[in-house]
Amino acid sequence: MTDRSRRLLDEHRDLQKAIELINLGARLQVIESEIPDISRPKLIRLYKDLQGQSPPKGLLPFSTEWFLTWQPNIQASLFYGIYQQLQGDNSNHPRLDLLICSYRLYREQVQHCPEAVVLGITRVWTLLRFFESKQLDMAVCTRCDGRFIVHAHSPVKQFVCGICHPPSRAGKRLKKSNKYVELTS
Numbered sequence: 411m412t413d414r415s416r417r418l419l420d421e422h423r424d425l426q427k428a429i430e431l432i433n434l435g436a437r438l439q440v441i442e443s444e445i446p447d448i449s450r451p452k453l454i455r456l457y458k459d460l461q462g463q464s465p466p467k468g469l470l471p472f473s474t475e476w477f478l479t480w481q482p483n484i485q486a487s488l489f490y491g492i493y494q495q496l497q498g499d500n501s502n503h504p505r506l507d508l509l510i511c512s513y514r515l516y517r518e519q520v521q522h523c524p525e526a527v528v529l530g531i532t533r534v535w536t537l538l539r540f541f542e543s544k545q546l547d548m549a550v551c552t553r554c555d556g557r558f559i560v561h562a563h564s565p566v567k568q569f570v571c572g573i574c575h576p577p578s579r580a581g582k583r584l585k586k587s588n589k590y591v592e593l594t595s
């Protein structure tokens with residue numbers, strides 16, 4: 411293959427990946443960070459073509475705390491479990507492909523739950539960054555053996571997850587949805 415055709419092929423792959431991310435609802439900053447070879451003006455044009463509007467401005471959601479609140483914690487733990495599983499089975503796959511694939515699988519799992527999909531693709535992207543910078547970690551629930559997201563470096567000796575010990579307000583909804591428990595435990 412000539413250099414030129416290799417370059418064209420790379421550009422094509424990058425564009426396909428950017429389109430996939432935009433269609434999944436990713437913020438521009440996520441795409442710029444993951445696919446740095448596409449210029450910003452080109453990316454903005456692509457975004458407008460696909461979404462029919464300019465990309466939203468402003469900061470990305472950036473808080474580890476959000477992932478520790480009840481419902482986001484359960485779904486984010488489910489997502490991260492899927493991601494780790496895929497990563498273990500496909501360690502030579504690009505991280506971005508694993509991210510997209512785990513996100514699709516996560517959405518399939520939760521789309522029929524009454525609580526619906528809580529995590530956007532931008533959120534799960536920030537989640538991976540928190541794990542990579544070792545701000546978040548997983549802990550095993552002492553009651554159900556499920557693995558859940560916790561703050562890194564915070565000692566959790568008798569950790570009990572949000573499913574085994576939901577906040578009182580969430581109890582009713584959780585009982586109605588046994589499937590939810592099965593999927594996440």
Ligand SMILES: [Zn+2]
Binds near residue numbers: 552
């Ligand atoms: Zn539990």
